[in-house]
Amino acid sequence: MLIVDRFEGEWAVLEWAGQAFSVPRGLLPHSAREGDSLRWSMEVDREATAGRRRRIRSLLDRLER
16 A cells, blocks of 8 residues: 655655655645555556557667668
């Protein structure tokens, strides 16, 4: 569980598993307040990943010519 510890300007200090780290405040819900518990969900965007890999391969191909 993530806890909003505090805000420092444009940064939010979050606590997770006894560790504190900062993230841009804009990544949090607008209604998030100090002391709130957050649920965080992430997933891999396979389509975006494949697109990035294609672009990188294309750039490498051009460099090798």
